[in-house]
Amino acid sequence: MKKSILLLITLALIGCVGLEIDDTLRYRQFTSDDLSHLYFDKDTLLYVGEKVNYQDSIKFLLNDLDTIVVLAKTEIHTSLNYWAIMNVEDIYGSSKLEFDKNTGFKYAEISVYRTSDIGKSKITFYVGANGKTAFTRQYDSPQVDTFSLDTAIVLGKQYQDVYKFYPQTKFDSWTNIKSIYFAKKYGYIRIEKLDGSKLELL
Numbered sequence: 627m628k629k630s631i632l633l634l635i636t637l638a639l640i641g642c643v644g645l646e647i648d649d650t651l652r653y654r655q656f657t658s659d660d661l662s663h664l665y666f667d668k669d670t671l672l673y674v675g676e677k678v679n680y681q682d683s684i685k686f687l688l689n690d691l692d693t694i695v696v697l698a699k700t701e702i703h704t705s706l707n708y709w710a711i712m713n714v715e716d717i718y719g720s721s722k723l724e725f726d727k728n729t730g731f732k733y734a735e736i737s738v739y740r741t742s743d744i745g746k747s748k749i750t751f752y753v754g755a756n757g758k759t760a761f762t763r764q765y766d767s768p769q770v771d772t773f774s775l776d777t778a779i780v781l782g783k784q785y786q787d788v789y790k791f792y793p794q795t796k797f798d799s800w801t802n803i804k805s806i807y808f809a810k811k812y813g814y815i816r817i818e819k820l821d822g823s824k825l826e827l828l
Contacts, residue, residue: 651675653704654717654740660747662787662810663738665698665721673717678702684813685828687781688729693828696723698813716741721813730823731755734814751791751808755819758802761793778807780816780826785809 653673661671665682680700688694699722704715720737732754740747746765754760778788787810793801807816818824 650713652712652714654714654743656702656717656719656738656740656747659810660719660738660740663736663749664702664719665700665723665813666702666719671702673702673704675704684723686825687828688825689823694726694729694825696725698723723814725825727756729825730757730819730821731817731825732760734817736808736813751789751806753803753806753814753817755801755803755817761791761801761803761806763791775810778809778815780807781828785812785815787811788815 653675655673656671658669661669665684666680667682671678678701680702682698682700684696684698686694686696700719702717702719704717716739718737718739720735722733722735724733725731733752734754735752737750737752738747739750748764750762750764752760752762775787776790778785778790785807789806789808791806791808793803793806802820804818804820805816806814806818809815812827814825815827816824
């Protein structure tokens with residue numbers, strides 16, 4: 627019996643020595659759906675280890691009167707997950723718009739974080755306006771799978787795949803934001819405060 631166990635252990639050790647450990651660094655990749663949440667000019671991206679930066683100018687109509695131009699800054703990079711068994715880096719992307727303080731709004735941001743090759747990414751929305759604490763809403767898998775997307779008409783244009791948030795009626799009575807509309811592939815299309823001031827995508 628002891629000889630059999632010793633033989634099995636020896637064979638296992640020989641087998642392990644013969645195996646080559648693959649220490650090649652691999653990167654998680656965003657899906658097209660992931661990228662549709664970011665201000666980005668492509669539907670696909672093959673991430674190869676170099677940080678991606680992208681900028682775009684976005685036009686909004688402020689309070690039905692003034693046209694403002696806001697710079698949308700997008701950054702995509704990866705980071706090593708220390709809890710992962712394999713040598714894989716998770717991928718993270720964020721897009722941020724910063725508004726002039728005279729508009730009454732501060733910023734609007736979206737982040738996407740993928741830690742698995744399957745399923746949905748973690749998606750987080752952030753909106754800050756002058757006066758009170760910012761609005762934040764996060765969706766993790768499987769919650770985002772069941773989140774109901776809608777349509778919306780903003781300045782005469784109809785948008786599909788729209789997230790609609792109404793902070794005052796659902797979660798965040800401490801913020802001064804009344805409603806937020808975010809459309810895939812377009813970003814923030816409408817943000818309205820309790821005082822009636824609003825931003826609408828042109």
